[in-house]
Amino acid sequence: MRLIEIDEYERETMQLAKPIHDQYHRVLLNQGATIHDKYLTTLKELGIRYLFVEDAISHDITMDEMFDMPTWMDAVKIVHQTFNQVKKEEKLNLIALQELAGQLIIEVQRRKILALIPSTTMAKDLLLYTHSVNVAILSLEIGRQMGYNNIQLRDLILGALLHDIGKVLIEEVKEHPKAGFQFLRHIHELNLMCAHVSYQHHERWNGKGYPREIRGMQIIPYAQIVSIANFYEKAISRGNKPHLVMETIMALSDTVFAPEIISAFIRSVPPYPPGTTVHLMSGEEVVVTGIRNLMQRPIVRKGNMQEISLEDEPTILIDGGKECDKETLLRLL
Known part of the structure; x- marks a missing residue:
């Protein structure tokens, strides 16, 4: 099994290694299927960018490092339901969120190295929820590298899962952090840090972020972590290579992101994920x-x-490829 961009799909030599789901979490195409050109066009229109496929060169590649797909799908469904509850002004199912946080901790801790399922393996109508789940997983990995205990990790995960909750409350993009904060701060079952994650995840280390232009240690560590995870996940879901996005993040040290958090991030995330x-x-x-x-x-x-x-072959080097457009990526902050 390996991960490819949808434009790389070859019907004659490849079959699906993982199912494809629509915005209602229904299976569109099952594992083992081949994709007709007509369906391929439909998948692109749905916003699906990546596919898991099996072909000759990827035979018996298990991708054990990849996050468990059923657990990930369940997490996306719970986040989707939570955001809909907020939109409809219904009572949040906080027990489901807290149980999900515990499941994510178990799933991440049982792996030495963790590879993400790209958020754009699902329909674009689910992107807000798949993105939130992936940001939570990345944040969890970073927090683990920083020595957080399970209570701290749980609060970090909940803040990450809900960091974009303001987007269902208000349309103005740059106002969603404040809207999320105002909503979450009144939920007494959540640590107040979760509300501040929503408020601060678009702030920058140098004070040039939004909405309040706070800087440095004025930004709580949880929000600093979610900020990097948010940026990285957005960038790779748009087709940028992980190792190039990581280079960009390192270049933004001490300006956009905190050096300590970058160091933990680099130790957490593989620049060349298995299956790529x-x-x-x-x-x-x-x-x-x-x-x-x-x-x-x-x-x-x-x-x-x-x-x-490549550990045993120091003279064989990976071509870094073309650098990411830094200005384009900065618009994701």
Whole structure:
């Protein structure tokens, strides 16, 4: 199994390795199916950018590092229901959210290295909810690297899951952090830090964010973590390569993001996730099959099915590719 962009799909050589779902969480195409050109166009119109496929070069790649798909789908459904409850002014099912936080902690802690399921493997109408779940997973990984205990991780997850709740309360984009804060601060069952995560996740370390232009340690650590996770998830869901987005994040150290949080982020997230395709400096295209110890030096498989651990081959280098457009990415902040 491997992850490809939808434009890379080849009907003659590939079949789906994971089901495709629509905005109602219904299965559109099941595992093992091939995609007709007509359906491929429909999937693109739905906003689906990535597919999990099985082909000759990805045979027996298990992607064990990837977050558990059923758990992820359940998380998306719970977040979707929560946001709808807010929109309809119904009482929130906080027990479901708290139980979800516990499930995410268990799922992440049982893996040495964790690879995300891209939010754009689902229909674009679910993007707000898939994004929120992925931001929570990334935040959890960063918090774990920073030595947070389970109580701290739970509050961090809840803040991350609800960081964009203001978007269902108000249409003005730059007002959604404040709207989310005003709503969450009145839910006494939630730690007040969750409300401040919503309020502060678009602030910048140098004071040039919004809505209040606070800076440095005025921004609570939970919000600093969610800020990086939010930026990274948005960037990769739009087709940017993970390692290039990470380079951009490192370049924004001490201006947009806190250096300490960046350091934890770099230790948390693999720049070359298993199941993805990269190019070597020789020009050869290879598939990442796993990670042994060093996330920057994965195990790769060549077209002739030969597997190489880049840890053992210091002269074989990955081509970094074209840099991300920094100005375009900054608009995601």
